[in-house]
Amino acid sequence: MDKAIQDALNQQINAELNSAYIYLAMSAHFAEQSFDGFAHWMRKQADEELVHAMKLFDYVLERGGHVELTAVAGPAKKFGTPLKIFETALAHEKKITAMIHALYDLARKKADYATENALNWFVTEQVEEEDNAGRAVERLGLAGDSTAALLMLDHQFGERSEES
Numbered sequence: 001m002d003k004a005i006q007d008a009l010n011q012q013i014n015a016e017l018n019s020a021y022i023y024l025a026m027s028a029h030f031a032e033q034s035f036d037g038f039a040h041w042m043r044k045q046a047d048e049e050l051v052h053a054m055k056l057f058d059y060v061l062e063r064g065g066h067v068e069l070t071a072v073a074g075p076a077k078k079f080g081t082p083l084k085i086f087e088t089a090l091a092h093e094k095k096i097t098a099m100i101h102a103l104y105d106l107a108r109k110k111a112d113y114a115t116e117n118a119l120n121w122f123v124t125e126q127v128e129e130e131d132n133a134g135r136a137v138e139r140l141g142l143a144g145d146s147t148a149a150l151l152m153l154d155h156q157f158g159e160r161s162e163e164s
């Protein structure tokens, strides 16, 4: 497969693994704060990121390409309020969307239709990812400084299933 595309796909595998790291760190932080629902939500999010990484991993191999795994950047060690954390998650998803779109542009430029097709799944997935994080930010914004509202949201987020 085209070298530039292969490099970009490997970079995306790294970005997805980094996403998993970021959400796992957030999950641990929430668990330590006894926000078990937010911790669960972030852990599910991390699981999804690993699935994304493996989808790309399998795709590169399927195309006869070379998978090159590189060092995964460490996540932040300092966290703010739950609202701030979900705002960080939303900003991160927007960054990932931009990366997917840049990859898509590259596949188009190189007339790599198979990669373009494989990336369609990711384009759709990013709409959902931004929507999920965006709605979380909105609801946490509504909760404001109310501990009761925050605990209610924590309970709701704890019900996140595999798909959502």
Ligand SMILES: [Fe+2]
Binding pocket: 016, 019, 048, 049, 052, 096
């Ligand atoms: Fe992802």
Ligand SMILES: [Fe+2]
Binding pocket: 019, 049, 093, 096, 129
């Ligand atoms: Fe994501």
